[in-house]
Amino acid sequence: MQESTTSKARDYSVRHCGPDDVPSVITVNTVTLPEHYSDYFYYDILKDFPSTFLLAEQGGKVVGYIMCRIEYGLSMTKRFGLAKKGHIISIAVLEQYRSTGIGTALIKEALEEIRKASGKECYLEVRTTNKGAIVLYEKLGFKVSSTLHGYYKDGESAYTMATSL
Ligand SMILES: CC(C)(COP(=O)(O)OP(=O)(O)OC[C@H]1O[C@@H](n2cnc3c(N)ncnc32)[C@H](O)[C@@H]1OP(=O)(O)O)[C@@H](O)C(=O)NCCC(=O)NCCS
Structure with missing residues (x-):
């Protein structure tokens, strides 16, 4: 898996994260x-769910990442x-490095890996004030499925957003 794009000034690739990349991922976080x-x-997630732990690189530098779990539980897209x-x-x-499509590429590739692992849907939590991320998730088909009041340590609430795959 090697997704890449070139624009006027940007050139990035998406690949699986390896143990040696974790310190760079932690820096981005x-x-x-x-x-x-x-x-x-991070190392536990990488060990348990390597296929959905991805990073974006540009000029040899880790500039973004996505990490996911595969879970089994109540559907968030069906009643x-x-x-x-x-x-x-x-x-x-x-x-x-934002607004050049890297976030979109990371999510699309992770969704593909979840699909390959027989996942039927995907969900996430996002701060209710994180408008940019919410717009991005909506563009990719996610819809708000619930509100988690006071979800974050600082008291802010989260939306759960989910999409079928
Ligand atoms: C959310 C995040 C990962 C998006 O990454 P990105 O590489 O900028 O995403 P993309 O370039 O693929 O953006 C795609 C679209 O999402 C929307 N979008 C992304 N960030 C946005 C912002 N800050 N404000 C409004 N819309 C935004 C836009 O519609 C954008 O399309 P456009 O650039 O053509 O306008 C990035 O902003 C980020 O790291 N934010 C801080 C961490 C964070 O909030 N993570 C999510 C926690 S749930």
């Missing part, structure tokens, strides 16, 4: 998101029933 995790958490579903735990792109 630290400077872009308020939600941080222990180093072990009843159970489903195998992908859960986007975290996605981020360094600020200076």
Whole structure:
């Protein structure tokens, strides 16, 4: 899997994350998101769900990542029933590399990997104030399925958004 694009000034590729890439992923997370995790958490997710842990590289530098779990539980897109579903735990792109399609490419590739793992839907949590990310998810077919009041440590609420695959 090697997705790449070229625009006037941008040229990136998307590939699977390896153990050696984790420190760079942690750096991207630290400077872009308020939600941080222990180093072990990243390595555990990579060990358990390697196919859906992806990164974007530009000029040899890790500029974005997405990490997901594959879960089995209540469907978020149908009223009843159970489903195998992908859960986007975290996605981020360094600020200076945004709005060039990297976030879209990371999500599309992760959805493809979830599909390959027989996942029938995908969901995520997003801050209700994170309008940019919400627009991006909506463009990719996600719809708000519920509101989690006071979900984040700082008291802010989250939407869960889900899409069928
Ligand atoms: C959300 C995020 C990953 C998007 O990455 P990106 O590489 O900029 O995404 P794309 O370039 O693929 O954006 C695709 C579309 O999403 C929408 N979008 C993305 N960011 C947006 C913003 N800040 N404001 C409004 N729309 C936005 C736009 O419609 C955009 O299309 P356009 O560039 O043609 O206008 C990135 O902004 C980010 O890392 N944010 C900080 C971390 C974060 O909030 N992660 C999500 C937590 S749930």
